[in-house]
Amino acid sequence: MSDTVFDFNGSKDAGWSQPSPLTENSASHIPESLRRNRLPDWPRASEPELVRHYTKLSQKNFGIDTGFYPLGSCTMKHNPRLNEKIVQNPGIDRIHPLQPEAQVQGLLAIYYEMQEMLAICSGMDAVTLQPVAGAQGEFTAIRCIQEYHKERGDNQRDKVIVPDSAHGTNPASASMCGYQIIEIPSAHDGRIDLDALRSAVGEDTAAMMITNPSTLGVFEPEIAEAAEIVHSAGGQMYYDGANFNAILGKTDPGRMGFDAVHYNLHKTFSQPHGGGGPGSGPIGVKNHLSKFLPTPLVGRKELPHGDFGTVGDGFWYHWESPPSSIGKVQQWNGNAGAVVRAWAFYRRYGRDLERMSEHAVLNANYLRFRMMNPNPDLNIHAMPIEGCPAEVVKHEFTLSMSPLKDATGVTGKDVAKRLLDYGYMAPTLYFPQIVPECLMFEPTETESKEVLDKFAEDFHAILAEDPDIVLTAPHTTPVGRVDEVWAARNLILRYPKVEPSS
Amino acid sequence: MDQLPNLGREQEMLDIMGLSSMKDLFEDIPVEIRSEGTLPLPLPQTEEEILRDAEKLLGANVNLDSRPSFISAGLARNFVPSMVPMIATRGEFLTSYTPYQPEVSQGMLQAMWEFQTMISELVGLPISNVSMYDASTSAAEAITCAVRVKSKKVEMPNTVYVSELVPPHRMSVIENYTQGVGIDIRKIPHDEDGFLDLNVAAEASGSCAIYVEQPNAFGILDKGLLRLREVVGDNTAIIVGVDVTSLGIVEPPGNWGADIVVGEGQPFGIGPTAGGPIYGIFACKKDFLRLMPGRIVGQSIDTEGKTAYTLTLSTREQHIRRHRATSNICSNETLIALMGAMHMALLGPIGLETLSTRILSSTRMAMDELSSVEGLELAFPKSPVFREFAVKVPGKSSEALSHIFELGVIGGFDLGQWWPDRGSWILIGCDERTSESDISLLKKTLTSWVEESS
Numbered sequence: 001m002s003d004t005v006f007d008f009n010g011s012k013d014a015g016w017s018q019p020s021p022l023t024e025n026s027a028s029h030i031p032e033s034l035r036r037n038r039l040p041d042w043p044r045a046s047e048p049e050l051v052r053h054y055t056k057l058s059q060k061n062f063g064i065d066t067g068f069y070p071l072g073s074c075t076m077k078h079n080p081r082l083n084e085k086i087v088q089n090p091g092i093d094r095i096h097p098l099q100p101e102a103q104v105q106g107l108l109a110i111y112y113e114m115q116e117m118l119a120i121c122s123g124m125d126a127v128t129l130q131p132v133a134g135a136q137g138e139f140t141a142i143r144c145i146q147e148y149h150k151e152r153g154d155n156q157r158d159k160v161i162v163p164d165s166a167h168g169t170n171p172a173s174a175s176m177c178g179y180q181i182i183e184i185p186s187a188h189d190g191r192i193d194l195d196a197l198r199s200a201v202g203e204d205t206a207a208m209m210i211t212n213p214s215t216l217g218v219f220e221p222e223i224a225e226a227a228e229i230v231h232s233a234g235g236q237m238y239y240d241g242a243n244f245n246a247i248l249g250k251t252d253p254g255r256m257g258f259d260a261v262h263y264n265l266h267k268t269f270s271q272p273h274g275g276g277g278p279g280s281g282p283i284g285v286k287n288h289l290s291k292f293l294p295t296p297l298v299g300r301k302e303l304p305h306g307d308f309g310t311v312g313d314g315f316w317y318h319w320e321s322p323p324s325s326i327g328k329v330q331q332w333n334g335n336a337g338a339v340v341r342a343w344a345f346y347r348r349y350g351r352d353l354e355r356m357s358e359h360a361v362l363n364a365n366y367l368r369f370r371m372m373n374p375n376p377d378l379n380i381h382a383m384p385i386e387g388c389p390a391e392v393v394k395h396e397f398t399l400s401m402s403p404l405k406d407a408t409g410v411t412g413k414d415v416a417k418r419l420l421d422y423g424y425m426a427p428t429l430y431f432p433q434i435v436p437e438c439l440m441f442e443p444t445e446t447e448s449k450e451v452l453d454k455f456a457e458d459f460h461a462i463l464a465e466d467p468d469i470v471l472t473a474p475h476t477t478p479v480g481r482v483d484e485v486w487a488a489r490n491l492i493l494r495y496p497k498v499e500p501s502s
Numbered sequence: 503m504d505q506l507p508n509l510g511r512e513q514e515m516l517d518i519m520g521l522s523s524m525k526d527l528f529e530d531i532p533v534e535i536r537s538e539g540t541l542p543l544p545l546p547q548t549e550e551e552i553l554r555d556a557e558k559l560l561g562a563n564v565n566l567d568s569r570p571s572f573i574s575a576g577l578a579r580n581f582v583p584s585m586v587p588m589i590a591t592r593g594e595f596l597t598s599y600t601p602y603q604p605e606v607s608q609g610m611l612q613a614m615w616e617f618q619t620m621i622s623e624l625v626g627l628p629i630s631n632v633s634m635y636d637a638s639t640s641a642a643e644a645i646t647c648a649v650r651v652k653s654k655k656v657e658m659p660n661t662v663y664v665s666e667l668v669p670p671h672r673m674s675v676i677e678n679y680t681q682g683v684g685i686d687i688r689k690i691p692h693d694e695d696g697f698l699d700l701n702v703a704a705e706a707s708g709s710c711a712i713y714v715e716q717p718n719a720f721g722i723l724d725k726g727l728l729r730l731r732e733v734v735g736d737n738t739a740i741i742v743g744v745d746v747t748s749l750g751i752v753e754p755p756g757n758w759g760a761d762i763v764v765g766e767g768q769p770f771g772i773g774p775t776a777g778g779p780i781y782g783i784f785a786c787k788k789d790f791l792r793l794m795p796g797r798i799v800g801q802s803i804d805t806e807g808k809t810a811y812t813l814t815l816s817t818r819e820q821h822i823r824r825h826r827a828t829s830n831i832c833s834n835e836t837l838i839a840l841m842g843a844m845h846m847a848l849l850g851p852i853g854l855e856t857l858s859t860r861i862l863s864s865t866r867m868a869m870d871e872l873s874s875v876e877g878l879e880l881a882f883p884k885s886p887v888f889r890e891f892a893v894k895v896p897g898k899s900s901e902a903l904s905h906i907f908e909l910g911v912i913g914g915f916d917l918g919q920w921w922p923d924r925g926s927w928i929l930i931g932c933d934e935r936t937s938e939s940d941i942s943l944l945k946k947t948l949t950s951w952v953e954e955s956s
Contacts, residue, residue: 016583016857030862035753047583061594063593063597065594074599091557091565136635255536277835328671330778332778334777447507
């Protein structure tokens with residue numbers, strides 16, 4: 001273990017060079033008992049050493065920039081560099097969220113435009129940009145629904161319905177609001193089972209949480225009926241927007257009958273996820289829920305004739321608080337930097353956002369077709385079967401690797417690991433759980449036909465390979481298959497502590 | 503449409519699939535719920551046009567570097583070394599996602615394992631996760647975590663004591679996160695010097711947890727907190743919110759009995775960014791490990807026995823445990839935590855101490871200067887502070903702040919927005935970038951307000 005940041009041997013007295021403090025002996029103002037006796041064992045390294053350290057680490061990391069990243073349900077599309085350039089502007093980087101609104105008119109104008117744009121795309125009436133991740137958006141919307149029922153005296157509604165194919169965050173978010181979760185089984189084809197839904201709803205139904213297209217990547221044709229069933233029981237319909245990339249301009253959650261929706265700006269609108277985040281998870285709601293939204297939202301009023309305002313559009317932008325607001329879910333005003341990036345992204349497409357979804361769906365269907373139709377001369381051990389039989393899929397699709405497992409012992413995980421050797425990120429593995437040995441592929445609209453052709457070809461090569469090679473993959477990555485059990489058993493969660501020699 | 507590689511090649515791809523038009527791809531959407539016409543949005547723009555609009559809009563904002571600025575209230579107008587954004591936004595880091603495949607994610611995993619170590623060292627606790635959304639969600643989830651760990655072992659299950667000086671925005675987040683699971687929040691008052699009332703704090707003995715902040719919302723460092731463990735006893739979890747930059751000079755809470763330490767990581771790594779993306783830190787003792795929120799990286803080995811890193815203890819998390827998960831958090835703030843790791847590594851122990859000293863000394867200098875102005879009054883003249891202090895002005899603080907803004911200074915935060923009965927208090931925030939001339943301009947402009955309003 002000689003290559004960590006703690007293994008540099010910089011001088012004990014060195015550190016980042018800084019201007020001198022304004023006064024001397026300021027520490028004397030802190031009671032002695034409160035003073036730190038021993039500084040943390042942080043790295044002792046110079047800038048050149050650290051630049052090389054982190055550059056080397058980056059070279060052991062796979063990103064969209066380095067290769068095809070078909071991670072289903074995560075929408076790993078290209079992140080335009082313009083967006084990164086814009087957020088370096090001091091007009092966003094050096095802004096404090098508590099500055100008076102007169103000092104941040106430009107930011108508020110961007111917020112306003114984003115609220116409007118997201119409402120239009122989703123068929124909702126009001127939008128908050130405050131939630132900072134998809135899961136937090138879910139939590140926020142369920143909180144609003146909870147207050148809605150409370151205000152109507154509907155206090156017996158203590159259950160939230162989710163399909164067994166739902167993202168794990170759905171039940172986790174509803175549970176954090178105090179709801180019991182009713183999981184309903186999917187029909188045999190993976191689609192929503194309306195009979196199961198009918199028998200699950202009742203006077204105790206607070207909401208149903210569902211995504212459409214489903215986590216299997218297919219559109220739920222009976223979604224309006226599902227909404228009708230939940231609404232007649234007095235429940236609210238929540239749209240998990242993780243799969244929004246498939247439907248922009250084609251349909252929207254409002255038309256499907258939903259009351260609330262979250263958007264993943266880090267998926268649909270290309271804000272980079274950077275190793276696990278940041279995200280941004282605004283929510284949109286119908287009018288009857290809007291007064292419960294977190295505070296503040298951005299409003300605007302027209303200025304008198306001839307007054308063009310600070311941003312030059314004739315409006316004054318202001319923060320406003322919904323009358324029965326649930327308060328805050330993040331301390332400030334959301335991930336403003338993510339909102340600005342997403343704004344720059346949407347501006348590229350404008351009213352043609354529909355093209356984006358068309359190409360996402362085109363690519364998914366094309367990749368699925370290519371993967372399911374191999375060169376007949378190949379000696380493939382066993383072809384996968386579709387997670388959900390469908391004429392067309394939307395932006396992603398699922399394959400079960402069970403036949404291969406039965407024929408050779410090679411699992412979905414083995415295939416995923418072998419794909420790493422071919423220079424790809426693996427697809428999403430073993431989700432949704434209702435598809436055995438599931439692999440979920442989402443190519444996004446930013447991959448070329450050639451990349452998709454080559455990927456399908458390489459996938460088939462793996463299916464035809466000597467199983468022993470696949471079972472022990474990966475072989476060409478910086479480390480071999482990592483032992484997750486060892487990690488959980490030994491729990492080495494930090495660099496070993498060096499006790500002071502005294 | 504420079505973002506779509508297959509533009510103009512649609513028919514070629516459709517033909518291969520045996521489809522005739524793009525419409526075929528959406529035939530599965532029932533006619534009744536299809537959108538009509540085009541989205542009522544502006545025309546598409548080019549990169550040049552978007553950049554022009556962005557510069558115009560963002561240029562209309564008053565950025566903190568454009569004049570002397572004293573607004574902080576939990577976020578820092580910090581100095582971030584140039585290396586940090588340049589290396590952290592390398593495409594391999596920027597465009598990756600959660601390292602579900604450790605074999606091709608060793609870079610981010612190792613960097614996060616090192617981050618965990620630096621946070622652990624900073625706060626004096628053995629365990630750290632790879633980030634929460636911000637300080638407020640970190641505090642809220644620390645409370646729900648402590649309740650999960652302690653509820654079956656204490657006399658007052660589901661009860662948590664919280665300092666009344668937790669800023670209302672953070673308190674609101676805490677309330678949203680705790681109301682559903684039925685946690686009873688009780689407030690602890692402070693004395694006239696802004697110190698926690700330890701007699702009331704003693705009532706927390708037998709409850710699940712106590713949450714306090716060091717420094718508190720008025721920047722006050724409270725040495726009484728060092729006695730908290732003896733006051734609340736061994737069974738109640740002590741959760742402490744910190745200003746991470748104070749810990750080069752102030753004793754870390756892990757050394758005086760804290761079980762969980764949370765805080766805004768932002769001063770290490772990224773500018774205030776209008777409130778996000780930033781990151782919250784979450785560190786704890788071993789007893790909380792299996793019920794804590796967030797992703798954790800552990801060291802492991804590969805098939806050859808070579809050192810490797812991987813996400814571990816995932817069975818706590820939503821994608822495995824679903825509604826029984828310890829939290830719903832999935833996307834977090836890893837990229838910003840990576841920036842934090844780089845910043846902390848650059849500072850090193852001595853750099854941290856220097857940074858803390860600089861912030862402390864500019865705070866003291868501003869405090870001393872303003873205390874000499876007739877008509878201004880320090881709210882807590884006797885209490886030691888870090889980064890921030892509260893000053894009472896004649897008239898309304900919102901008007902005082904407008905006055906000095908017109909004279910070229912972003913003067914601080916109007917505490918009347920948080921606590922209406924403190925409508926003449928301003929929270930002055932200082933930092934490593936505060937200069938002597940900034941302070942003298944603040945003094946001059948506030949003096950002008952005093953004269954104006956008398």
